[in-house]
Amino acid sequence: MTTPSEIFEGQITKTVAALENNEDVIYQFCIEGDGGCDYVVNRNDNSVTAGKTDAAGATISLAASDFTDMVQGKASGTTLFMMGKLRVEGDIALAMKLGQIF
Numbered sequence: 001m002t003t004p005s006e007i008f009e010g011q012i013t014k015t016v017a018a019l020e021n022n023e024d025v026i027y028q029f030c031i032e033g034d035g036g037c038d039y040v041v042n043r044n045d046n047s048v049t050a051g052k053t054d055a056a057g058a059t060i061s062l063a064a065s066d067f068t069d070m071v072q073g074k075a076s077g078t079t080l081f082m083m084g085k086l087r088v089e090g091d092i093a094l095a096m097k098l099g100q101i102f
Contacts, residue, residue: 003068008039012048028052028058030060036063036064040056060086060087062086070086
């Protein structure tokens, strides 16, 4: 089974690096539970790094299993949000732009 860290270090890093238009936004991901991790997706320089930041415009929190399901297309972010399994702190409009990354 692929872990959230492997997804961030592989698929998400490649996707973010390939995006053409840099945006002035930083996302904080807090993946919880077994296999949990924290990652920062910085659209200013299209980088993905492990850790936390206080400069995030939106912080997305969800369980590791739900994150993996979302990335693999087994669950939608919208559905997870409506069920209370995906939480957003900060600017929700920024979180809605994440479709280009996943």
